[in-house]
Amino acid sequence: MNYLDTIQQYINNLPQEVHQALKEASTIRRYKKGDLLLQQGEVCQRSFHLLTGIARKYYLNEGKEITTEIYFQNDLALSFESYVLQKPGREYIEALTDIEVSATPFNAFRALRKQFPALMELDVMLSEYYAIWLEQRLFQFYTLSATERYRAILEKSPQLIQHIPLTMLASYLGISLETLSRIRAKI
Amino acid sequence: MNYLDTIQQYINNLPQEVHQALKEASTIRRYKKGDLLLQQGEVCQRSFHLLTGIARKYYLNEGKEITTEIYFQNDLALSFESYVLQKPGREYIEALTDIEVSATPFNAFRALRKQFPALMELDVMLSEYYAIWLEQRLFQFYTLSATERYRAILEKSPQLIQHIPLTMLASYLGISLETLSRIRAKI
DNA sequence: CGACATATTGAGATCCATCAACCAATGTGG
DNA sequence: CCACATTGGTTGATGGATCTCAATATGTCG
Secondary structure (H helix, E strand, O other): OOHHHHHHHHHHOOOHHHHHHHHHHOEEEEEOOOOEEEOOOOEOOEEEEEEEOOEEEEEEEOOEEEEEEEEOOOOEEOOHHHHHHOOEOOEEEEEOOOEEEEEEEHHHHHHHHHHOHHHHHHHHHHHHHHHHHHHHHHHHHHHOOHHHHHHHHHHHOHHHHHHOOHHHHHHHHOOOHHHHHHHHHHO | OOHHHHHHHHHHOOOHHHHHHHHHHOEEEEEOOOOEEEOOOOEOOEEEEEEEOOEEEEEEEOOEEEEEEEEOOOOEEOOHHHHHHOOEOOEEEEEOOOEEEEEEEHHHHHHHHHHOHHHHHHHHHHHHHHHHHHHHHHHHHHHOOHHHHHHHHHHHOHHHHHHOOHHHHHHHHOOOHHHHHHHHHHO
């Protein structure tokens, strides 16, 4: 069982009152395809639990968009550093389809974390999971060529290739659109 | 003030009894230059708080060492995924000089975390800090050339260049030793 | 259908890796 | 104290991976 499943199970087993409190602190929001949930320069004041649809996180570098994370159903979308430090960040979060999210304000979750130690522990687990995910991405940049990174996506996250434009996938892989196109032609 | 200072302050302000409990759970260890604190395939069962000296974390890829983190005084050394999941990992931790560490077993810290909620919160902060650090490293691979990454180290972490061999620095930057040598010759 | 976004293909340039030779500093056994 | 091995770093030549720019093709949606 991977860590994400462990976390999911942990959430499922939380007492009813904690679920209730979380629900009360959150609001359901709907966004249209193309809408921005967060913009560069803003403080990420809420986390977005994606209920339906697809979204992504990206930032601009020399005028180009670099996609850093793709969110599917049940993923938690937020700009990590901006959220944790509550200071303006450089990242955008964009709806890639019409989406539905449960948005939980930073302050509200902070308060709940204090009230329910189980949520503090959940917070540890989520941060740990994100750090492990980042380590794996970094590991891939160290050890794999562009083609190998694409193949890794093919095998481990095919839903990613099926649902997002190649332009975004290329920047996610850290390569140019043209190179990605050539890699695909060869395979 | 950066997040690391915030965390340090938080630690300093912990109640005396918590400091005492942490101290009792930990043991001071000394290693000689070249000694391994952790080997590939082992479970990282303790965290190492570096009291004096320098250490590094690395792994092997196709026979070559890739250094992923350098530790100086007061840094916390551990193989993150292996530690969190308590499963065998691929990383080594090596003393680059004679060092002195305070080693805290995973299980002991777990127990203390449960006993003192303040330590659970500290654990969140440490994981958050590590994730932010990883995000920054990943950001550099996305946006900077080899030369620019070297310059970034020069400006932000000169102590790193002064104390570790170029071979390790090159792998840390994700480039070959020869390329690093040429970059240095040009600057 | 037309317009705009998305993807492919080609040619040339650039960055960086690899392989190999060489050099300097340090350490070790005799 | 010397001879030699070892480690760490430099330099040169060459090739490959990937980028950029530009032209063309394909798709999609009002």
